[in-house]
Amino acid sequence: MRRVWLVFACLFFGSPAHALETVRFQLDWMPTGERAALYLGIRKGVFAAEGLNVVVVSGRGSSDALAKLGSGVSDIGTGGLSTLLSAKAGGDLPVTALMPIFTKQPDAIGTLSRNNISTLKDLVGKRVASGPFSSSTPMLPVVLSANGIDPASIKLQRIDPVALSGMLAEGRVDAVVLWTLEAPRYQAVVEAAGLKLIVLPWSDFGFEGYGSTLFASDAFLKAHPETVRKFVRAFMQTYRMAADDPAGAAAAQHDMVPEIDADIARSEWQATLPLVFNEVTTKDGFGTFDKARLAQSWLWVARSQGLDPKSLDPETVVDRSFIPAN
Numbered sequence: 195m196r197r198v199w200l201v202f203a204c205l206f207f208g209s210p211a212h213a214l215e216t217v218r219f220q221l222d223w224m225p226t227g228e229r230a231a232l233y234l235g236i237r238k239g240v241f242a243a244e245g246l247n248v249v250v251v252s253g254r255g256s257s258d259a260l261a262k263l264g265s266g267v268s269d270i271g272t273g274g275l276s277t278l279l280s281a282k283a284g285g286d287l288p289v290t291a292l293m294p295i296f297t298k299q300p301d302a303i304g305t306l307s308r309n310n311i312s313t314l315k316d317l318v319g320k321r322v323a324s325g326p327f328s329s330s331t332p333m334l335p336v337v338l339s340a341n342g343i344d345p346a347s348i349k350l351q352r353i354d355p356v357a358l359s360g361m362l363a364e365g366r367v368d369a370v371v372l373w374t375l376e377a378p379r380y381q382a383v384v385e386a387a388g389l390k391l392i393v394l395p396w397s398d399f400g401f402e403g404y405g406s407t408l409f410a411s412d413a414f415l416k417a418h419p420e421t422v423r424k425f426v427r428a429f430m431q432t433y434r435m436a437a438d439d440p441a442g443a444a445a446a447q448h449d450m451v452p453e454i455d456a457d458i459a460r461s462e463w464q465a466t467l468p469l470v471f472n473e474v475t476t477k478d479g480f481g482t483f484d485k486a487r488l489a490q491s492w493l494w495v496a497r498s499q500g501l502d503p504k505s506l507d508p509e510t511v512v513d514r515s516f517i518p519a520n
Contacts, residue, residue, distance in 0.1 A: 218268045227462025233450050234436045244427065256276075290415060296407075303372075323352075324371035363383050374469065377393050415513070
């Protein structure tokens with residue numbers, strides 16, 4: 195009789211695993227500390243409370259993430275807004291931007307205190323290294339030009355990203371192009387050599403706009419709008435939780451991805467926070483695409499790609515309807 199009851203209970207109530215709807219979440223890169231909030235939400239059951247089982251998939255850049263979303267391999271994911279804007283200007287990619295994650299750009303120049311570089315103008319005549327596939331690389335000449343600097347006046351080298359920190363510490367280059375959230379990893383390398391890292395965010399030199407963004411497959415949006423609404427609600431909640439508990443977010447990420455060092459993850463997440471929560475989100479609200487800022491983001495992309503700004507209305511790339519009302 196007891197066995198019959200157990201079978202009935204499983205059929206009636208369902209098991210937790212079967213009760214949850216699976217969402218394939220596509221990262222645009224490896225699970226570094228920048229993404230610690232997502233793991234905190236999974237670990238703390240924030241997504242499960244919305245009836246969602248989130249499966250995280252690593253990526254190889256924004257273009258890779260968008261390709262997987264566009265083809266339906268993944269459902270929701272992250273990537274650089276600039277990559278989506280560029281792709282939309284060149285054709286029809288069935289992916290939509292739901293909300294900005296970075297309301298400030300992460301791009302920066304990393305250098306050493308001994309190199310006497312405190313502004314972008316100090317880069318003139320200097321050796322600057324950047325990753326060949328970094329989204330920052332094509333934007334650098336535009337940012338330099340906007341600051342009255344001839345891009346040809348710097349000696350730009352395209353180097354394997356893994357080698358950048360070592361080359362900077364060894365003095366083989368004077369500066370590197372990095373993201374501010376990567377600073378803790380660079381800091382560890384240069385401090386080991388008895389040196390001091392200096393980070394110059396491009397946002398301090400007029401490069402404003404949206405960076406990392408939450409995307410969704412158009413097919414998934416159409417077929418599962420309520421699932422997307424639940425995901426966005428949980429996603430926003432977990433980012434706020436992680437902002438209040440960086441150590442807990444890093445620990446959750448380490449628990450789920452043991453190869454990630456918890457201390458490094460915490461440092462990277464703390465370096466990420468100013469890109470997510472800042473004066474822009476204070477003014478516009480977390481998760482909000484401001485029309486003027488979105489237009490400015492597109493103008494930067496158009497300039498870097500040599501595109502006609504009129505070739506795309508950036509408003510057609512976003513859908514604000516999935517953000518919960520404040």
